[in-house]
Amino acid sequence: MKDFILKRMAAIILPLMCMYGFYVIFHGHISAGGSFAGGIIVGLSFIAYSTIYGLEKGKIKLPEKILTLTESYGTLWYVIMGMVGIVKGAPFLANKLAGLNPGTPGALSSGGLISLLGLGVGIRVASTMVTLFFTMKEEQT
Amino acid sequence: MKIKNILILVLVLLAAYGILVAVAELPPYGMPDNPVHNQVSERYINEALNDTGVPNMVTAIVLDYRAYDTMYETIVLFTAALAVVITLKSYKGGSKT
Numbered sequence: 001m002k003d004f005i006l007k008r009m010a011a012i013i014l015p016l017m018c019m020y021g022f023y024v025i026f027h028g029h030i031s032a033g034g035s036f037a038g039g040i041i042v043g044l045s046f047i048a049y050s051t052i053y054g055l056e057k058g059k060i061k062l063p064e065k066i067l068t069l070t071e072s073y074g075t076l077w078y079v080i081m082g083m084v085g086i087v088k089g090a091p092f093l094a095n096k097l098a099g100l101n102p103g104t105p106g107a108l109s110s111g112g113l114i115s116l117l118g119l120g121v122g123i124r125v126a127s128t129m130v131t132l133f134f135t136m137k138e139e140q141t
Numbered sequence: 142m143k144i145k146n147i148l149i150l151v152l153v154l155l156a157a158y159g160i161l162v163a164v165a166e167l168p169p170y171g172m173p174d175n176p177v178h179n180q181v182s183e184r185y186i187n188e189a190l191n192d193t194g195v196p197n198m199v200t201a202i203v204l205d206y207r208a209y210d211t212m213y214e215t216i217v218l219f220t221a222a223l224a225v226v227i228t229l230k231s232y233k234g235g236s237k238t
Contacts, residue, residue, distance in 0.1 A: 029195045034203065071222060075215045082212065093208040095193060102194025111195040114204045117211070121204075124215045128222045139229045 010052045018045040025122035029111045035118035039125025046126075047133045055137050067131055074124030081116050 021041030028034040050058020085094035095112045096102055103110030168175045185202060193201040203211055 029197055029200045029204070031197065034197070034200050071219070075212070075219050078212055078215055082208070093212070095205050095208075105190055105194050105196050111193055111201075111205075114193060114195055114200060117204045117208065118200065121211060121215055124218055128218045131222045132225050135226050135229050139231065 006052060010048065014045050014049055017048070018042055021045060021122075021126070025118060026115065027108070028118045028122075029114045030106055030108065035121040036125055038118075039122035040129060042122065043126035043129030043133075046130050050134070050137070055134070055141065059134070062130060064134075067127055067134070070123050070127035071131055074120055074127060077120040078117055078124070081113055081120065084113060 018041075021038050021044075024033040024038030024041060025035050026038075028038060046058065046062050049061060082093040084100075085092055085098040088094075088098040088100075090098035093113075095114065098112075100112035102112050109115070185198060185206070189198045189201040189206075190196060193205045195201045195205070
């Protein structure tokens with residue numbers, strides 16, 4: 001697209017949008033929102049970028065190599081975090097049962113494994129959205 | 142053709158009758174003694190903060206009580222993206238299939 005106003009507004013809004021998505025992911029356990037919603041917001045910021053500035057520039061911002069890595073290792077990160085329970089002698093994906101300190105409720109670093117699991121899910125959702133968009137857009141052109 | 146249409150109509154009416162009977166049996170909306178308000182939701186409401194240390198109850202359920210479910214949800218996402226990439230992605234040159 002060649003609209004000047006759209007491009008300048010996107011340049012102002014999209015970085016904040018991406019940052020807000022990561023905020024929602026990291027604060028998923030102490031405020032409203034969660035990793036799914038945050039991942040969608042992060043993915044949407046990249047999708048909007050490549051819609052406005054073109055697919056080539058979007059692929060420079062988020063190269064296929066990084067997409068492949070996040071696509072592959074998002075779920076694996078989740079499973080590895082679940083293995084912490086087994087290492088500590090508790091069931092798979094155990095949190096408090098594994099003896100992890102839940103911390104003070106409301107602090108950012110609380111909830112044991114929950115925020116780490118949420119990070120995995122958020123990255124997973126974002127990369128899936130972006131991959132689906134890139135693949136379909138590529139096929140369309 | 143005519144007989145087949147009549148048969149389809151009868152089947153549809155039977156199915157609609159079954160569904161409507163089931164709807165008539167539903168408990169009234171929002172009553173405190175409905176079957177959904179059992180010990181499971183009580184346990185979540187009362188003990189989620191103690192069990193997980195997380196004030197957001199939805200996150201506590203999704204990522205702690207139902208962590209297996211979320212894991213397979215991410216695997217479902219992975220499979221969906223994999224299927225789309227396999228079906229739609231065209232490699233330039235055509236040798237890397």
